[in-house]
Amino acid sequence: MRSRLLWLAAAPVALVATSAMAKVYLGVEQAQALAFPGASFAPAFRPLNDAQVAEIQRLSGVHVLSRDLKAWRVSTGGWFIADQVVGKHEFITFSVAIDRTGAVKDVEILEYRESYGDQVRNSAWRAQFVGKRNGAKLRLDDDIKNISGATLSSRHVTDGVKRLLATHAVVLASDVR
Amino acid sequence: MSISKAALGVAAAMTLVGAQPAVAGEALFGYVYTTDVMPKGKYEVEQWITDREGQAKGRFHDVLMRSEVEYGVTDNFQVSGYLNYSYLNASGNSVAGTTEGLDIPADHDPAKPYRKFRYDGVSAEAVWRVLSPYKDPIGLAFYVEPEIGPRENAVEVKILAQKNYLDDRLVLAANLWTEVEKEKVEGEGWEKASVWELDLGASYRFRPNWSAGLEFRNHNEYTGWTLDHSNQEHTAFFFGPTLHYGGERWFVTATALYQLHAKAYSDDQRAQIAHGRVYGDEHTTWDGLRLKIGRTFQ
Numbered sequence: 001m002r003s004r005l006l007w008l009a010a011a012p013v014a015l016v017a018t019s020a021m022a023k024v025y026l027g028v029e030q031a032q033a034l035a036f037p038g039a040s041f042a043p044a045f046r047p048l049n050d051a052q053v054a055e056i057q058r059l060s061g062v063h064v065l066s067r068d069l070k071a072w073r074v075s076t077g078g079w080f081i082a083d084q085v086v087g088k089h090e091f092i093t094f095s096v097a098i099d100r101t102g103a104v105k106d107v108e109i110l111e112y113r114e115s116y117g118d119q120v121r122n123s124a125w126r127a128q129f130v131g132k133r134n135g136a137k138l139r140l141d142d143d144i145k146n147i148s149g150a151t152l153s154s155r156h157v158t159d160g161v162k163r164l165l166a167t168h169a170v171v172l173a174s175d176v177r
Numbered sequence: 178m179s180i181s182k183a184a185l186g187v188a189a190a191m192t193l194v195g196a197q198p199a200v201a202g203e204a205l206f207g208y209v210y211t212t213d214v215m216p217k218g219k220y221e222v223e224q225w226i227t228d229r230e231g232q233a234k235g236r237f238h239d240v241l242m243r244s245e246v247e248y249g250v251t252d253n254f255q256v257s258g259y260l261n262y263s264y265l266n267a268s269g270n271s272v273a274g275t276t277e278g279l280d281i282p283a284d285h286d287p288a289k290p291y292r293k294f295r296y297d298g299v300s301a302e303a304v305w306r307v308l309s310p311y312k313d314p315i316g317l318a319f320y321v322e323p324e325i326g327p328r329e330n331a332v333e334v335k336i337l338a339q340k341n342y343l344d345d346r347l348v349l350a351a352n353l354w355t356e357v358e359k360e361k362v363e364g365e366g367w368e369k370a371s372v373w374e375l376d377l378g379a380s381y382r383f384r385p386n387w388s389a390g391l392e393f394r395n396h397n398e399y400t401g402w403t404l405d406h407s408n409q410e411h412t413a414f415f416f417g418p419t420l421h422y423g424g425e426r427w428f429v430t431a432t433a434l435y436q437l438h439a440k441a442y443s444d445d446q447r448a449q450i451a452h453g454r455v456y457g458d459e460h461t462t463w464d465g466l467r468l469k470i471g472r473t474f475q
Contacts, residue, residue: 023425063344086344089423090385115425115473117215140312149216149252151311152345 005039017054025121026093026110032072032080036099041072041080044175052170059134060166062159071172078105079172085160088114088152094127096164102173103116106128107161117150129161138162185450203422207432209350209378212306212316212339215249215473222246223471231462232278233451235269236290237460239280241297253306261326263296272451273373279458283363296319299325310339310348320354331358346382348390352374357402371399380419388421392432398459410446411455413439415464431468436462 012174026034037169048056048067056064065084072080084091093111098104107129109121119125128144140146140155147154204223205211215221240263263280268290271278275287285291302322312318316339324331335354341347350355354435356372374397380390394415399408417434439455441447449457 053376065344086346089382098307113425116219146312149249151309155311156344168341 023113024111026095028082028110031082031095031106031108031110032074032097034108035095036074036076036078037082038076042075044071044073044079045069046071046171048167048171052167055170056163056166059169060159060163061164062163064163067115068125069167069171073175074153079168081164081167082110083160083164085156087112087156088117090114092153092157092160094157094160096161097163098168098172102133102165102168104132104161104165106130107157109157111152114153117147117153119147119150120153122147125154132161132165134165135164136165138165152153201422203428203473204430204469204471205348205380205388205419205423206378206390206392207430207469208351208394208434210304210318210320210335210337210352211350212254212304212308212318212337213246213312214255214304214306214318217249217252219475220246220248221471221472223469225467225469227465227467228280228463229461229465232270232456233272233449234269234274235271235276236267237270237279237461238264238266239465240264240266241465255304255308257302257303257304258435259300260322261267261300261324262295263297264294264354266292270456272417272449272456278449278456279461282451283365291474296327297326298329300324304337306308310341311345315340320352329358329359331356346388348388350378350380352377354406365435369401371402371404373397373399373404376474378419380421386422386424390419392417392419392434394434400446406442409442411439411441412460413455413460413464426473427473428469428473430467432467434464434467436460436464 046069048069053064053067070082074080079098080095082095084093088112095108095110096104097106107126112118112121125147131140137143138158138161140158144158203213223245227241229239231237242262244260245257247255249255265280267281268276270276276289276291277287281291300322303322304318306318308315310319318337320335320337322333333354333356335352338351340349354374358370359367360370362368375395377393378390380388382388398410399410400410401408414433414437416437417432419432421430422428436454438453441450441455446455449455454462
């Protein structure tokens with residue numbers, strides 16, 4: 001009997017082999033073309049050092065999830081950054097396009113794999129970020145409307161945009177060619 | 178229904194899970210509730226299997242099954258309905274080595290083994306969340322669960338609290354609850370009893386989809402409907418690990434709680450103590466081994 005019970009308890013392990021298939025809504029190139037039509041994009045990937053991470057966290061108040069910054073320099077000016085935030089069960093992959101003045105030009109949800117909360121893909125909700133700069137409040141129920149029933153995703157995407165604006169200010173804004 | 182058939186049923190369910198293109202869900206803990214509720218208009222089906230395993234001696238397997246449907250009335254108010262049924266297989270389980278005690282009818286011959294599949298009743302549940310852990314300092318919700326059955330009628334009320342850390346990957350949860358019940362005692366009519374319990378849980382999402390944690394329960398049983406210490410029968414402590422997989426449509430949670438220690442406050446209850454744990458009509462050594470499988474629907 002006990003061995004059968006142990007088998008029951010171990011059953012979730014069988015699910016390892018059934019990892020969720022990603023719902024990819026947009027590829028990076030598609031998101032780039034939407035944000036900066038006709039522009040070309042030069043990868044400018046780089047690792048964040050300790051001082052940069054500390055400064056980003058100080059400015060944004062948001063924990064830096066990954067030290068690998070995936071940023072592209074835009075031929076017409078500005079930056080395109082792809083990143084991830086924590087979702088309910090998996091990571092949410094998103095992108096932020098920042099214009100040459102440091103303001104958000106576009107936010108896109110690239111991959112979303114949760115059962116609920118994909119209202120963060122709604123264009124009207126994402127449009128709230130357009131024009132936001134480093135230092136903006138970017139707080140739910142304040143300058144960003146919460147999506148009831150999708151609060152975790154709303155907050156994490158909002159925090160993610162805030163963190164990438166700080167990342168731009170700390171790492172990319174001074175990288176002018 | 179034999180245990181092996183139940184295990185085969187679970188195996189079949191797991192095979193179906195594996196056939197899905199993606200998996201999802203909730204119920205981070207086996208026993209402790211978080212303040213998460215279903216979004217408005219969404220529903221979820223859950224199957225619970227709980228084995229209350231081992232008493233003082235002999236053999237004791239009390240396998241409780243619960244089939245549940247949860248529905249989000251609003252984004253902060255959820256209702257559920259349960260169907261409860263169980264399979265009990267016991268022999269010489271009591272402190273005295275006889276077949277009697279927890280869920281075994283009083284009119285059963287204690288010299289003989291007991292084995293039965295039975296219907297336990299239906300229950301409903303409502304959860305009202307007043308604070309969300311994702312935008313308020315803590316999550317806070319209130320829970321009520323009435324249950325009606327042939328052997329027990331009860332009402333359970335809980336306060337659920339939740340605090341998240343580390344981008345919501347670390348979840349701390351606490352439940353304080355009380356229950357008043359009327360339990361049918363063969364030949365003696367209906368007996369009043371009440372309970373209060375504190376449940377604590379901590380779970381960390383250590384990789385996408387997977388969380389592992391610990392759960393603790395302190396269960397306090399009373400005769401009558403007042404939580405006065407003079408009426409207290411016992412206090413018992415349970416502790417153990419929990420593992421959760423949540424994907425897009427399915428979730429699975431497995432929890433194993435072990436009775437660490439108990440203290441009896443009446444002669445009747447002291448007679449049910451063995452190895453520092455209380456058995457009798459109330460508890461088991463593993464109390465319990467719980468598996469929850471859930472599927473969410475749009």
